[in-house]
Amino acid sequence: MNALPGKLLEVFEEPACGKNQGKPEKERKQGCTKQLAPGAAAGGCAFDGAKIALQPITDAAHLVHGPIACEGNSWDNRHALSSGPTTYRTGFTTDISELDVIYGGEKRLYKAVKEIIDKYDPPAVFVYQTCVTAMIGDDIEAVCRAAGKKFNKPVIPVNSPGFAGIKNLGNKLGGEALLDYVIGTAEPDLSTPYDINIIGEYNLSGELWQVKPLLDAIGVRVLACISGDARYREVACSHRARAAMMVCSKAMINIARKMQERYQIPFFEGSFYGIGDMSESLREIARLLVERGAPPDIKDRAERLIESEEARAWARIEPYRQRLKGKKVLLITGGVKSWSVVAALQEAGMEIVGTSVKKSTKEDKDRIKEIMGDEAHMIDDMTPREMYKMLKEARADIMLSGGRSQFVALKAKMPWLDINQERHHAYAGYEGVVTLIEEIDRTLHNPVWDLVRARAPWEQHQRVPV
Amino acid sequence: MTQSATHVLDHFDLFRQPEYKEMLENKKKNFENAVPAEEVERIREWTKTGEYRDKNFAREALTINPAKACQPLGAVFAAVGFESTLPFVHGSQGCVAYYRSHFSRHFKEPTSCVSSSMTEDAAVFGGLNNMVDGLANAYSLYKPKMIAVSTTCMAEVIGDDLNAFIKGAKEKGSVPVEFNVPFAHTPAFVGSHITGYDNVMKGICEHFWDGKAGTAPKLERAPNEKINFIGGFDGYTVGNLREIKRIFGLMGLDYTILGDNSDVWDTPTDGEFRMYDGGTTLKEAAEALHAKASISMQEYCTEKTLAFVGGHGQEVLAFNHPVGVAATDRFLMEVARVTGKAIPEELAKERGRVVDAIADSSAHIHGKKFAIYGDPDLCLGLAGFLLELGAEPTHVLATNGSKAWAEKVRALLDSSPFGENCHVYAGKDLWHMRSLLFTEPVDFVIGNTYGKFLERDTGTPLIRIGFPIFDRHHHHRYPVWGYQGAMNVLVWILDKIFDEIDKHTMVASKTDFSFDIIR
Secondary structure (H helix, E strand, C coil), X not given: CCCHHHHHHHHHCCCCCHHHHCCCHHHHHCCCXXXXXXXXXXXXXXXXXXXXXXXXXXXXXXXECCCHHHHHCCCCCCCECCCXXXXXXXXXXXXXXXXXXXXXXXXXHHHHHHHHHHHHCCCCEEEECCHHHHHCCCCHHHHHHHHHHHHCCCEEEECCXXXXXXXXXXXXXXXXXXXXXXXXCCCCCCCCCCEEEEEEECCECCCHHHXXXXXXXHCCEEEEEEECCECHXXXXXXXXXXEEEECCHHHHHHHHHHHHHHHCCCEEECCCCCHHHHHHHHHHHHHHHHHCCCXXXXXXXXXXXXXXXXXXXXXXXXXXXXXXXXXXXXXXXCCCHHHHHHXXXXXXXXXXXXXXXXXXXXXXXXXXXXXXXXXXXXXXXXXXXXXXXXXHCCCCCEEEECHHHHHHHHHCCCCEEECCCCCCCCCCHHXXXXXXXXXXXXHHCCCHHHHHHCCCHHHHCCCCCC | CCCECCECCCHHHHCCCHHHHHHHHHHHHHCCCCCCHHHHHHHHHHCCCHHHHHHHHCCCCCCCCCCCCCHHHHHHHHHCCECCEEEEEECCHHHHHHHHHHHHHHHCCCCCCEECCCCHHHHHHXXXXXXXXXXXXXXXXXXXXXXXEEECHHHHHHCCCHHXXXXXXXXXXXXXXXXXXXXXXXXXXXXXXXXXXXHHHHHHHHHHHCCCCCCCCCCCCCCCCCEEEECCCCCCHHHHHHHHHHHHHHHXXXXXXXXXXXXXXXXXXXXXXXXXXXXXXXXXXXXXXXXXXXXXXXXXXXXXXXHHHHHCCCEEEECECCCCHHHHHHHHHHHHHHHCCXXXXXXXXXXXXXXXXXXXXXXXXXXXXXXXXXXXXXXXXXXXXXXXXXXEEEEEEECCCCHHHHHHHHHHHHCCHHHCCCEEEECCCHHHHHHHHHHCCCCEEEECCCHHHHHHHHCCCEEECCCCCCCCCCHHHCCCCHHHHHHHHHHHHXXXXXXXXXXXXXXXXXXXXXXXXXX
């Protein structure tokens, strides 16, 4: 009945994940992600991972089956933007109570699905399992099946309770839900030789929209973005794409790999961050499409666009290169950004003193070495205290990281720029590189750092007794 | 008919009803002989141009929307800061009604103040009788410990001599001979409310220190270790003075606040009406002479007072409404130097906290352009804070700012790269500001309630900091001085910035792509 253990094993043994395949069998069975150390501060759970992976599907309703905490704390907390529907931003939860824990919450879940369909009529409802409802044995798969049949509407169980593991595992389990219940369930009205999927791009701060005009310009159609600014139907039709680009390899490699297996959609791993990477991605897209039979002139179109856009971006960065030259950057992020942003920063003349690889794959690490050389300072799992120490010793001029590390940087009197989901600027594409460089420049030259670094004037003269 | 006896519409709704809309339209069309709408629009657009701005700045006689008030307003502000003191304004009573309502609307508190109610005959024959009767009535009706006399223009134009009049009144038995009646001439046609504050503050010091207008021996100064603190005319006096007391308490200082109106403008609702509350005691006011130094938070509010105090042998220090970290640092360092006391750890922590808060939010303020108007010292304080935050105080305007003030602002702007494209405007009004906001737009304007017309006309969001604030309540209870005050000002600025971001992203299905819960 419970499909979770099987699913976990499947995800753990992901063949496209080189890191995982490199392990001895016994170790592999223990899971591809590090066991969490009890008592040590940790990131999000599997539920959170599944939710952030799927929630960018904008026209669907996302219903969290669990107590208020799970949806209450995660409601609309990422800037995954929509160009249309906003149903995904409404917080739906069964908000189960003590009685539900005793008697079971399945009926309540069923009613909640019904109410969503009555009131909102979304094209689909995603139902998320959580720790408590999983532990009391609520069978969300069965409820979704019954509800889907009754209301004639896709009701998709996302079986990724928090205790299953870390956030990254949840990303993959979310992907599995798409593979099992969504992808391939509808047919596009029109297919072209230029249709691609973009996988693992969440349109945070609208980054997809910085890239999409470039694709439009060379005549590439994004059949589905999984899942940034996606519509349910697009994802359902995505199996008809000719090629795919894998943006965040760590999160959704299973989708890309299985779609290749099932539907023969070739994919490559690329990045939209940095001038060189953006160009490389355009080239790869064109190459894969041509391989799949698209007319070869798309390559020329891509080259022409790359030439003009690169020149324009370089010209716009130039004024900053002098101001930023030699500035030392510490990069605390994960996955693809651990190397793709490196290239962008190097383009602006900055020096990377370290990059975190906690959430990076083996491929990611190889890329880092390739870009930064063997001396690359890779930080596997930096505790806030080590981070503080490094910053305090001023081995960096600025730290680029997510919101949770911001405050550590600040206490060490270190300039800091948000490059994770809570940021408000989009850094993708040629446009985004310029924005990133501008933001770094602004951050470094903000007068507040003088204030932060200066001691209180009286401390220079006296030591005040407490 | 829209109106009915059972459901009477008020002004918010009534004239939005179709009949009224139609009626008003017809009236305009048929009876108003109105200029064509296109012409109105053309002129409206023209007032936004550089050409209009040049004409506007060439204005010589007319002041439009002044950002200042009159001397007696400042006189009353200073006077209510002393123990059981009744401000008595010699002149027309209408003026006094204005001061009272002005303060009550800002502080949401009653403001007790009387006038000598001069009428036509007093204007012809002089106001002596009004002074005689007025002091007698005020003394017996309101039982003050002191009556602080100032003047309106009417008394000044006819040249009433307060010193002589008060003496005359005492001779006639209006008040006992030994009763304290300090006075100051405060004509509205000279200076502004900050001048009036200065005159009364000096008048009261002079009264106590220099022999009570010849009725007592002059005091002999016997220097002690205390310091005097003078806040100046300040819309945040309630919050600010309490904050200063807290800071001085933490430092363990022995001090006197001259003109402490923080209690009288914040009395509790507990069933008792306090016509007077708190304030500097008369004994303290007299003994303030012996202090080793006097500190003014607002140089341009206390020019004469400080000269007077300095003349009596005290060290005097003047600040310009310090707001922000660096300004508060300077203030505390000077206080520590003068008093020889250390700055306690508690304040060091508060400093660290506000620096932390600034850094947390700096990206949102960095590079934003602001227009500021208000009293000269407040403008200096706010401009300094904005520069500290990496913002650009693009237009700094004080209707009651002097040439010396303008030079000081210029020097401040020149001290920071963020002040590079910023300008200072002394003696200009809010209609000048309107032209500035059209021709050199900024992101936000900081000013008092009257700035809402600028906000409406130019679309520049208004951050309400200044005096008077009539249309938002209770901000005067929060300090803007000290590190805690910097925190408040920072939060007010940020609140507006975020409100604006939300406002620009909240139309459903149109702009709400970026309507985020985390900013």
